[in-house]
Amino acid sequence: MSKEMIPLLPIDDEIIVIEENHLQSPNSCSQLNELYKEEGQASDDTLTKHAEETEEKTVLGQDEILQSVSDCVIPLPPGKKYHLFVSYSSEDREHANMIREQMENRFHLKCMDFERDFIPGKNIDENISDEMAHSVKVLLILSPYYVQSHWCVTEAREACTLSFTDVDNLNVIPLVLKPLHKELPSFLKSFVYIDAQKELDVPAKIYEAFNHPGSLDPLHQDRSATTQNGVVLCRKIASKAKYAQYGLSFRFPPLETFEEEKIRSFSVDPTQLENHYGALINDLNKRYLFGNYPVLTTLKWRCCALFILLFVVFFIFGALYALSGIPGSKLYDRDLRIGVFISGLTLLCSICPCGLCIIYACRRILSSSIHSTVCRYNLKFHRSSKCLVYFDNNKTLLSKPTLYIFKYDVTECEKYLSSLLKEIRPTVDSDTNEETAKNLIVQKLRELQETNGLINWTSLPESVTNRHRTRNYRACLCEMMEDYVKMTYRNTNIIVV
Incomplete structure (x- = not known):
């Protein structure tokens, strides 16, 4: 055995020395066995001690890892408390x-x-x-x-x-x-x-x-893909404005700096989106729905409005009832007094149920007008901003007016529909097919606007071809319309307007 190997195998070296001594002393067989036993016991003790040290180091290592995790403070993102x-x-x-x-x-x-x-x-x-x-x-x-x-x-x-x-x-x-x-x-x-x-x-x-x-x-699981259509860039919630300046109105805030940085990371131009979103909220903030949003949506304010209405009706009919019972008054009339009493009581009893229904109907009508407004601005800006804005109906109990900004670039879908139309209608010129494809996209966007399709993203059909990457593998616009286009335009020259 070379000298360089001795430090690596100390136990084997001692055994070799013992064997050499045994060759020199043939009567030392029993001593050799005892030495082997002692050497084996020493090896077991060494291994046991080494295992205990390893386990102790492992426990200490885990404690150090937990301590390092505990010492690490995760910073809060902008806008979070x-x-x-x-x-x-x-x-x-x-x-x-x-x-x-x-x-x-x-x-x-x-x-x-x-x-x-x-x-x-x-x-x-x-x-x-x-x-x-x-x-x-x-x-x-x-x-x-x-x-x-x-x-x-x-x-x-x-x-x-x-x-x-x-x-x-x-x-x-x-x-x-x-x-x-x-x-x-x-x-x-x-x-x-x-x-x-x-x-x-x-x-x-x-x-x-x-x-x-x-x-x-x-x-x-697939949120890291920044090129996908359907990704929510941000959610803007209207908040109560200062009462002295805007009364009971709710107003949508502008985009903040950290939101613009996030939007830029999704390959969207913040300036173009600001033009889109800014023009929309300037219009929405002037609407009657948001100017009186608490009265139309909050139970407390609806009850206050009904109470005021009840008080006014009670005061008017109470005054008429009192005047109709005073002798010498121009309104003094027993039959009129009975009619005022019955009419007033009937009106007071019907104000609460009818008033709540009227307020709910007004909210639905005003919300529908908001959807049409949002759709109009989407159609005007979506090609330049590569985004779509949708207004939530707030059907949950925690209702606040909310706008969702989605990334959605329709360029590839328009190109695919245009090429599909060209295959179906080879005799029609390319400009007409391109215009038809754009109109088909507009038609689908209107439909999604009416049904809140992007907000209810998981309810959209799953993609079969995954032609254009979308969040959670949902069908893109052209895939949703492909069958309709084939059925409608095959062997026809119809153009959607």
Whole structure:
């Protein structure tokens, strides 16, 4: 054995020395066996000690990793106040507080707790909507009490709505705290859950889901593709304006600097989008719907309006009733007094139900006019801005006027429809086919505007060919219209106007 190998194999070297001594002393067989036994015991002790040291180092290494994670503070994105909006039932307060404290103290995630952070004197639905919009993600702590609570289900529905429509800004982390005895609402069934009964370290699993949203929410797995159509660039919520300047009106804010930077990262020109969005909100902010939005949408203001109307009607008919009973008055008449009483009572009883129906009908009519206005500006600017703006009907309880800005470049779809028309109608000149393709796109955009197709993105048909990349592999405009074009224009010369 060479000298260079001796330091690498110290035990073998000692054994070789023993064997050499044995050759020199043939009577030392028993001594050799004893030496072998001692050497084997020493080797076992060395391996055991080495394993213990390795395990100790591994534990220390894990502690160091957790400590490094705990020391790392995730900065909040612009426009956000909290990392996590914690939604839970009051009956699960103890468990929820333990989880929240772990997330705040161990992982330095700022959590929004409704019992601690809701603004006193503010409506519950407004608190939920505003604070959820200012949170990066929503943690739903599900339990039998949670699914039975009206406000908990409302929070979950709002969180899922935001997650589906604004995947780049907010998503949901569902945690099943206790086994559920009631079936979940349909909007919660598409998520993968963290099971608190099976996880040894629930806060660590939540932290992992916070940093890797696609592991729980399948809608977030392909969010990195910035070239896809249908990606939500931003969501603009109208807020209450100063009463002294604008009264009860809600107004849409302009684009902020951080939003323009995000828009630029999606290969969209912020200047062109600002022209599109700016022209739209200048028009919308003057509309009667947003000038009186609380009266038309908020129960409190609707009740106030009806109370004022009831008071006015009561005052008028009360005065007529009193005057008709005073002798010598021009209105003194017993029959008139009875007629005033019956008419006034009938009108007072019908004001509440009829008034609510009238207010609801007015809101629907005014909302329809908003959709037509938004559609008009989309058709005017969508080719230059490569974006579409859609107005949400606010059918949820947490209703605030909201505009969604989607990236949608229709250029490739127009080219495909034009080439398809050329194949179907070879005798028609190319300019006419191009114009027809543009009109077909306009027709589809109007349809999507009426049905809120882009907002309800998951309800759109899935793409079969994936011809033009869209978010979550939904069909693009030309794919949705391809069959219609083939059926309508084959062997015809019809031109859509």
